[in-house]
Amino acid sequence: MLDAHDPVALTQALIRCPSVTPHEAGALQLLADVLAKAGFETHLLTFSEPGTPDVQNLYARIGREAPCLLFAGHTDVVPPGDESRWTHAPFGGDIVDGVLYGRGATDMKSGVAASVSATLRWLASHGGRPPRGSIAFLLTGDEEGPAVNGTVKLLEWAHARGERFNFCVLGEPTNPNALGDMIKIGRRGSLTGEITVEGTQGHVAYPDLAENPIRGLVRLLDALMAKPLDAGTAQFGPSNLEFTTVDVGNPSTNVIPASARAVFNVRFNDLWTHETLADEIRRRLAEAAGNAVRYDVAFRPSNAPAFLTPPGAFVSLAADAVEAVTGRRPALSTTGGTSDARFIKDYCPVIEFGLVGKTMHKVDENADVADIEALTGIYEEMIRRAFA
Numbered sequence: 001m002l003d004a005h006d007p008v009a010l011t012q013a014l015i016r017c018p019s020v021t022p023h024e025a026g027a028l029q030l031l032a033d034v035l036a037k038a039g040f041e042t043h044l045l046t047f048s049e050p051g052t053p054d055v056q057n058l059y060a061r062i063g064r065e066a067p068c069l070l071f072a073g074h075t076d077v078v079p080p081g082d083e084s085r086w087t088h089a090p091f092g093g094d095i096v097d098g099v100l101y102g103r104g105a106t107d108m109k110s111g112v113a114a115s116v117s118a119t120l121r122w123l124a125s126h127g128g129r130p131p132r133g134s135i136a137f138l139l140t141g142d143e144e145g146p147a148v149n150g151t152v153k154l155l156e157w158a159h160a161r162g163e164r165f166n167f168c169v170l171g172e173p174t175n176p177n178a179l180g181d182m183i184k185i186g187r188r189g190s191l192t193g194e195i196t197v198e199g200t201q202g203h204v205a206y207p208d209l210a211e212n213p214i215r216g217l218v219r220l221l222d223a224l225m226a227k228p229l230d231a232g233t234a235q236f237g238p239s240n241l242e243f244t245t246v247d248v249g250n251p252s253t254n255v256i257p258a259s260a261r262a263v264f265n266v267r268f269n270d271l272w273t274h275e276t277l278a279d280e281i282r283r284r285l286a287e288a289a290g291n292a293v294r295y296d297v298a299f300r301p302s303n304a305p306a307f308l309t310p311p312g313a314f315v316s317l318a319a320d321a322v323e324a325v326t327g328r329r330p331a332l333s334t335t336g337g338t339s340d341a342r343f344i345k346d347y348c349p350v351i352e353f354g355l356v357g358k359t360m361h362k363v364d365e366n367a368d369v370a371d372i373e374a375l376t377g378i379y380e381e382m383i384r385r386a387f388a
Contacts, residue, residue, distance in 0.1 A: 069167060
């Protein structure tokens with residue numbers, strides 16, 4: 001019988017649910033049962049959107065008073081890939097020499113399990129109910145996928161029914177080398193664009209009868225890369241623009257192509273919004289193109305703005321809890337890719353703290369058993385300090 005107070009056993013049970021996005025595979029139902037047994041009001045909710053898969057989500061809460069501490073996370077995982085390359089079955093949850101193997105061991109079934117076990121332990125030490133305030137869980141099966149039918153809609157649903165949160169801990173893996181290294185207090189924004197340059201197709205031996213779009217594209221690429229977008233801010237490094245593909249689609253070596261395209265992505269800091277950044281890119285392109293290059297630039301929709309949870313009481317509480325358990329004072333960082341924190345920040349302050357992320361999404365993804373237990377202790381300390 002599963003002891004949900006044991007975060008390692010709970011992580012194993014979750015790993016054994018092959019919940020590759022968008023399939024729930026029993027992971028959220030398992031957590032709903034555990035939390036309901038502990039006295040939580042639980043809601044399993046499926047959200048839909050045309051053109052995207054249906055996704056199941058879980059919301060649970062115990063207590064109705066403020067302050068409310070929210071734990072957030074996801075139980076969906078990326079595919080394991082070629083399973084024959086795994087030393088241990090990706091959905092086996094094997095423990096060997098103090099290391100737990102399986103897809104989601106790091107990202108982030110361990111974080112979910114640790115937050116649930118920490119909460120159950122803390123409740124058990126207080127007669128099964130919060131002495132003040134309340135604790136909630138917001139868990140999705142859509143973080144690794146389109147992120148359309150998950151956290152966004154679950155937050156909207158919760159807010160519409162009057163749920164309010166004072167602070168949130170998201171259990172994504174945040175530590176680069178050792179538990180206690182880093183808390184994420186924000187994330188950079190993301191903007192993707194595509195440049196298409198039009199030319200005139202022709203024979204390479206008669207360039208005067210053609211217009212090579214590659215020349216114009218190179219000119220525009222240089223205009224976007226030559227000068228930095230900014231020098232960074234107090235909490236963020238400089239924004240970076242990277243070209244991810246340059247395509248002509250020309251199989252012939254003696255034909256000047258009719259068009260050329262390039263795709264870029266910008267990870268930007270809090271000096272920019274999607275709109276101001278797009279305007280700056282348009283300005284640079286127009287200046288470089290002049291009347292010599294015929295081009296178009298289009299930006300893809302993005303739900304990833306730059307955001308920051310400013311250092312203050314909540315951030316200090318979290319850092320103090322990490323230091324109390326690990327002996328390390330965590331760095332406050334805004335590095336890395338996007339996460340569901342970008343949605344949560346519209347409802348309450350949010351920080352991210354989880355395991356070491358070195359093996360996430362890799363073959364033989366794994367986590368130290370000792371780290372899972374220590375993470376549970378950190379979350380329990382965060383709870384204690386939040387309600388002190």
